[in-house]
Amino acid sequence: MVAAKGLILKDGARVAIIGGGPAGSFFSIFASRLAQDLGKSLDVTIYERKTFDKQGAAGCNMCAGVISESLVQSLALEGINLPSSVVQSGIDSYYFHTLNGSIQIKSSRLQQRGIATIFRGGGPLGSHKNAIQSFDEFLLQKSVEDGVTVKHIMVDDINLEGDKPMLYSGGKILQDCDLLVGAFGIKANTAKNFEKLGIGYKIPSTIKATQSEIELGSDWITKRFGHSIHIFLLRIPGVKFVSVIPKGNFITISLLAKEPNINYIKDFLGHPVMKKMLPPGFKAPEKFCHCFPRINISAAKKPFANRLVFIGDASSARLYKDGIGSAYITSKAAVHTALLQGVGEEDFKKHYLPVCKTLNRDNIFGQFLFFLNDLISCVSPLSKSHFKMIQWEQNCLQKDSHYSDILWDMFTGSRFYKDVFLRTLNPWPIIHHWVQLLHLP
Amino acid sequence: MSEDGLLGRLYKNGEIIVEEGTRSRTMYVIQSGKVNVVKNEGGMETILASLGEGDIFGEMSLFDASPRSATVKAIGETRVLVIEHEGLLKKIKMDPTLAFRIIKQMSQRIRDLNSRLSAAQRTINQANNILQQLNKNKDISIEDLDTNLHSE
Numbered sequence: 389m390v391a392a393k394g395l396i397l398k399d400g401a402r403v404a405i406i407g408g409g410p411a412g413s414f415f416s417i418f419a420s421r422l423a424q425d426l427g428k429s430l431d432v433t434i435y436e437r438k439t440f441d442k443q444g445a446a447g448c449n450m451c452a453g454v455i456s457e458s459l460v461q462s463l464a465l466e467g468i469n470l471p472s473s474v475v476q477s478g479i480d481s482y483y484f485h486t487l488n489g490s491i492q493i494k495s496s497r498l499q500q501r502g503i504a505t506i507f508r509g510g511g512p513l514g515s516h517k518n519a520i521q522s523f524d525e526f527l528l529q530k531s532v533e534d535g536v537t538v539k540h541i542m543v544d545d546i547n548l549e550g551d552k553p554m555l556y557s558g559g560k561i562l563q564d565c566d567l568l569v570g571a572f573g574i575k576a577n578t579a580k581n582f583e584k585l586g587i588g589y590k591i592p593s594t595i596k597a598t599q600s601e602i603e604l605g606s607d608w609i610t611k612r613f614g615h616s617i618h619i620f621l622l623r624i625p626g627v628k629f630v631s632v633i634p635k636g637n638f639i640t641i642s643l644l645a646k647e648p649n650i651n652y653i654k655d656f657l658g659h660p661v662m663k664k665m666l667p668p669g670f671k672a673p674e675k676f677c678h679c680f681p682r683i684n685i686s687a688a689k690k691p692f693a694n695r696l697v698f699i700g701d702a703s704s705a706r707l708y709k710d711g712i713g714s715a716y717i718t719s720k721a722a723v724h725t726a727l728l729q730g731v732g733e734e735d736f737k738k739h740y741l742p743v744c745k746t747l748n749r750d751n752i753f754g755q756f757l758f759f760l761n762d763l764i765s766c767v768s769p770l771s772k773s774h775f776k777m778i779q780w781e782q783n784c785l786q787k788d789s790h791y792s793d794i795l796w797d798m799f800t801g802s803r804f805y806k807d808v809f810l811r812t813l814n815p816w817p818i819i820h821h822w823v824q825l826l827h828l829p
Numbered sequence: 830m831s832e833d834g835l836l837g838r839l840y841k842n843g844e845i846i847v848e849e850g851t852r853s854r855t856m857y858v859i860q861s862g863k864v865n866v867v868k869n870e871g872g873m874e875t876i877l878a879s880l881g882e883g884d885i886f887g888e889m890s891l892f893d894a895s896p897r898s899a900t901v902k903a904i905g906e907t908r909v910l911v912i913e914h915e916g917l918l919k920k921i922k923m924d925p926t927l928a929f930r931i932i933k934q935m936s937q938r939i940r941d942l943n944s945r946l947s948a949a950q951r952t953i954n955q956a957n958n959i960l961q962q963l964n965k966n967k968d969i970s971i972e973d974l975d976t977n978l979h980s981e
């Protein structure tokens with residue numbers, strides 16, 4: 389495909405988006421709004437194969453469902469305030485459970501419930517029907533309010549005809565596009581339709597996670613888990629880390645291990661540290677809602693071509709954290725390029741690619757930070773002293789909580805990894821804390 | 830409404846969220862409830878604006894770092910999301926359109942102020958006209974009185 393110059397979206401241009409997850413909805417909302425500001429009208433259609441009101445995996449985009457502090461704030465500024473029907477719990481702190489004990493960390497910057505936990509679909513199997521409003525459905529509704537058409541159709545083929553992409557479903561033409569947006573996540577079959585076009589696109593590589601929803605009742609969850617996300621660093625063989633996220637009547641257990649396996653969840657529920665968090669006599673049910681979703685561990689190759697751009701998981705995402713926040717960042721960057729610069733390959737290369745590269749480079753720092761965290765958790769004396777230091781910070785200090793803030797920003801995804809990494813290099817707080825540590829009883 | 834699903838900080842009826850004259854660069858977005866923006870002059874409290882769900886306040890100090898120009902009080906139980914200024918400025922640097930809504934709201938407030946100002950100007954003009962008319966009437970009545978007295 390030859391890179392073309394001067395491709396722009398004219399008044400009435402047809403924009404199709406494959407995928408109505410967060411990336412697709414964000415793109416459609418911000419494209420419609422910017423077009424309106426520019427005095428243009430766009431014909432925007434989202435093609436989404438799922439409906440998000442069903443319970444269980446069929447109606448869900450399967451993730452831990454934590455909307456980062458940073459994204460909650462950005463969305464509020466965009467006028468997208470998450471209603472209490474969508475937010476299952478407002479989170480104000482993290483708990484870290486290690487073999488040395490448990491510790492609560494709060495952000496020193498803002499004392500508020502600034503993180504939201506949500507369900508991506510109509511709720512876990514066995515939950516009350518219609519009691520839960522899906523985050524993805526909420527965003528799709530926002531798109532519709534901004535004039536976007538949502539069609540629940542699976543796009544099963546794509547061709548380039550003339551200079552325009554053409555979409556098909558079941559052998560029938562759906563539409564031609566002045567711009568086609570790939571927001572299909574990491575769905576391999578859809579990605580193949582793009583890879584075969586010879587535009588140089590390649591889907592990111594992934595690993596499988598293990599996830600489950602366990603019903604404990606909202607009273608117990610509020611009492612035992614509070615408004616906190618719980619991270620377990622328990623050195624369970626094969627398991628990197630486990631997070632437990634409170635959501636109304638349920639807790640979501642999200643686990644990263646060597647390979648996906650439901651037995652890890654059962655083992656975790658039987659671990660003495662977790663047992664203390666469960667109601668007396670709790671027995672894991674025979675059947676519970678679980679899934680093995682894929683998570684990005686690298687970036688896509690060449691996420692653009694003439695009249696084509698890939699966003700969200702189909703492009704670049706932050707390592708292990710804030711994937712929905714990455715979908716927001718890449719969507720907005722793609723919208724700005726498409727509407728303010730053009731939809732040619734050169735336009736995306738010049739204005740969109742740098743944003744993807746910023747995320748990709750940041751993940752290198754993320755990899756290092758998670759390696760450091762693994763090391764600290766594995767080496768007993770290190771983890772003990774680290775634990776004490778954070779405990780001391782949380783108990784005694786209000787202003788200077790260097791380590792706590794690093795952990796907070798790393799696990800909440802509130803700041804870029806590079807920013808967090810640079811703070812780990814600051815020698816003065818480190819020296820200060822080690823000196824203080826020596827004086828600890 | 831489930832209390833669990835509410836975001837931000839909770840303020841009780843009458844509690845001060847932002848105090849006039851203090852220095853802080855934090856911005857707020859109302860999640861639920863209402864607030865009044867008030868100004869205190871000579872012990873008299875004037876309500877400048879009433880804001881509700883989704884509205885933004887505290888944005889002026891974000892941009893000009895000056896002390897707060899008014900006090901903001903919760904009306905009933907109110908939840909506000911606190912926006913940290915350092916993170917926001919970094920984000921606006923990466924994506925300037927994030928400031929669009931703040932600017933739109935600020936320009937809407939300038940429009941509202943302009944129309945309130947011109948309404949106030951109209952009221953002053955009307956009051957002046959009435960006063961002048963009254964003065965004229967008073968002069969005429971005195972003149973009448975004067976001529977009546979002299980004729981007697």
Ligand SMILES: Cc1cc2nc3c(=O)[nH]c(=O)nc-3n(C[C@H](O)[C@H](O)[C@H](O)COP(=O)(O)OP(=O)(O)OC[C@H]3O[C@@H](n4cnc5c(N)ncnc54)[C@H](O)[C@@H]3O)c2cc1C
Nearest residue numbers: 407409410411437451452453454543573700701710711712
């Ligand atoms: C275990 C796990 C935990 C996670 N936890 C979090 C978390 O707590 N917070 C966070 O921010 N991120 C988290 N993530 C990452 C997050 O899920 C993703 O980054 C996010 O969903 C990406 O959004 P997206 O819109 O790009 O893709 P998706 O959410 O995957 O949406 C893609 C959509 O495209 C549709 N689609 C695909 N192909 C077609 C087709 N051919 N025709 C029509 N429709 C199609 C799909 O049905 C889907 O709805 C987690 C991921 C995993 C795996």
